[in-house]
Amino acid sequence: MTADASRGAQAPPELVQLLTPEGERVEHPDYDIDLTPEEVRGLYRDLVMIRRVDLEAVALQRQGELGIWASLLGQEAAQIGSGRALTEADMAFPTYREHGVAWCRGVDPLNLLGLFRGVNHGGWDPAEHNFHLYTIVIGSQTLHAVGYAMGIQRDGAVGEDGAATIVYFGDGATSQGDVNESFIWASVFNAPVVFFCQNNQWAISEPLEKQSRIPLYRRASGFGFPGIRVDGNDVFACLAVTRQALKNAREGQGPTLIEAFTYRMGAHTTSDDPTRYRVQDELEAWKLKDPIERVRAYLFKNQLADQAFFDKIDAEADELGRDVRRRCLEMPDPEPLEIFDHVYTEPHRLMDEERARFAAYLAGFESEESSR
Template structure:
């Protein structure tokens, strides 16, 4: 039997798995939840399309597209509980959406007006991480802290906490990721390592990085690993849900490999036509994560044309808000970094700030306002 865990085929047919099943939870209508997952994916795709267009028009410095990875991100994002904490890379816009991050806060990071416009504690979603693989160590350390705070294995569903670290197949070759595996296994930390294997580490194919499927690496570190169809939002949700619950129960780390495909470029500075075949892209279009859910809902009479029309209107409104909001993002004050370094500014930093303000006043003819 294939190792790949799948609950919804590319044709939109439900299939059974001996270990995992899609479980929305008590009192939740299954059809309504699946419609909600589809809505999330459609809006995340529109978010991604608009952000890419904004970058092409010079409004963003760069953007990391998520096209084709919507199911992996939404499935994992919706499996989280409020108290759980996410450590993303730079492509987890879908997970950010599920955690309630305003799309304009995502854009402000890539526009360079701030380094992350949301509160990581309040949202349970850390700031984007550009250093490849570093967030896995951050997640493991946070998970070790959660253990010591007594927030694991208590049996209280509103208290027990899981941590999830997102990374790509390319990052799996980094030392930081493997060190995180060692520490997580040694301390039985409540962390889920969620690898979105989109098969391209920028231009490097997966077969040049590993001789075995990535999820099997977990065996060498002493914790379970699973490979899930990353284009199947139902399966991704089910596997992430189980792995997160295992962490909350105090049973330690899990590696989840979401096997998917990056349909677009690595970032907007990349040209994927230079290193991969168009035939591969066309093949993966047949496994589109959005199309398979739509096919399932339509085939079973669980959605109407009116519902899709309303969703299209909502996506259009999101696009307008993103375009107008991005253009209106204010440029930061040159002095603002001094106010964000510490909860209370240090005397040394205060001196540096005042000296810099004086320097700027000489350039501009008027001193910028200093917030004390």
Template sequence: MTTAGTFGSRWPGEDDGTDFVQLLTPEGERREHPDYAFDLDDEAIKGFYRDMALNRRIDAEAIALQRQGELGLWASLLGQEAAQVGSGRATRPQDFIFPTYREHAVAWCRGVDPLALVSLFRGVDHGGWDPTATNFHLYTIVIGAQTLHATGYAMGVQRDGCVGTGDPDRDTAVMAYLGDGASAQGDVNEAFIWSSVFNAPVVFFLQNNQWAISAPSEKQSRIPLYRRASGFGFPGVRVDGNDVLACYAVTKAALQQARDGGGPTLIEAFTYRMGAHTTTDDPTRYRLPEELEHWRRLDPLARVETYLRRAGVADDDFFAGVEREANELAERLRTGTRAMPEPDLAHIFDLVYAEEQPELRAQLEAFQAYRASFLTQDAAGVEVTR
């Protein structure tokens, strides 16, 4: 059995020569960084805590629903809330996001209803949200493919004249999320090449959660992942992925650089997947309990709660209110999931082209005739499948 990424009581950067951006320590203490500053107030930090707490509850309820047979699958974000909320809240409305299949908290930050995420994993649709309404693309299951999509979209944004104009409501950045395992995929490296050569306004946000399913980080790269960016000709930075303040500050700077015409950036958010890769996975088969316990002490929510209490800006009433909201959200998720109607399979033909095509219409009619051949009527005249 192997284990990786524990680092004892140390963080990256303390003994390996890397620059590790951290603005809020695991003990809940604020820290300054010469290049990245958190420019929001304590009310914003309270909002970040709420975002993370609600998404942790969404995650827990979705796992429970899967175990009860209500979902076919779920990819947990447990432990990665700070990386997703910090980066998600750093975006502007005109920015466009290309996620993997685990960015539930980013979806939340972009205004996607959690029930829309659940409907995908329940199998009643192919993505229950409109990407153009939130500038948040549908989930991508193919590992790393979204980085090429993001790069192409960013090149389009560039050619539309939406980069480097100085207009904060027009200049646009694109962000692609990926994991440590995806960094070894050909698609990702091709995206790095194209984005660098064409100076595309794209930020690659890599959540290094230490495990590519059962393959540890040490089996994936001999150097810290953020340093790969230098080989492609653009900057890379490693941030404490369990520090929501640092994730916000670093992502905000990288996105602004992209909007200004400064090209791509690779951000490595050093975090940890506290749960299984998906609900089909058993992480006890490949990682040690000691490693999990080490990362529990670095919990992203706990450090924010500690800071808010020490700073005197949040009390028991605030945290109790967040818990009540989480309970209400969980109930809505359970009720809404079970109330989802069975899909009309013919609806898939409506999602292929924006306008009706003759060939597709013929295929739809053939499908409808085929489906009708399985139907008959019972004594009451109701159609049933025979």
């Protein structure tokens, strides 16, 4: 194995892990989780379903039905674990890759495809699911999450029944000014926010060494709040650690940075070619830590699920994939004049003027057609 290939593949000692890649439950002195068999099967289903949606989306892109897609392959446990830690009142702020969190928040997977197909820039009401729109500019959403958390404080929605925010970002984003500013704001205002960094080792082609000389979770200490590194491919650990951090936030203990140590098994997006910058051995090493396989092994070994269960989930996932595909193909293109919709909330005379002029221009073609 080359030095490059071993990078990131060895589990660092400080990593919180509750389920090994082989599917063995392990104890951690600070974190534990007590899941019913039903809950474990539920997590397994989540993982499989969202991987299937992702696979379908990649295929749709390859067939020209999506302009681009950002695959979550390999990051399912980080997203499902943290996503299932949220209460209904909590608010999540995603990047553009949080398909698993969207799934947990009840967003129809079809709605995720809209911006990748190019029919809109984001097709759901954030308030309906307490799941904000995808943010494409790296790290911008961290400040929105902190501001939202400051609103929670001002609403008095704190304490056990209160709310917290969670914000997702990647290893590359930790170099952004906005992310660092959001750390400062969260710290000085003691905002109820959880910073969930999925360190998937690669910011397109740039390895983590281009972003940081220290492990990312240790950045938090400089800002004055705790940082924890969790096995991002371990759905149990991600759930336990995020649940605790959200609880702390709600109860007035301020922010936490969680670094979910994971791996982007696919390309950055469907436009990317990772063979140009990383070696196959590295991917192979991470495949052995697959986030779904270890839950499957755990369920199987502990006789919490039988083959019929796995078959049923696979069939359900295939059905979801087919459904997403069918509805993606049926997604209508927007009307040309929709360009002018929602730019402003209140009446705006420039929009009215330009819409009217463009409508007249388009109508000119119609009358030309009809006069032929």
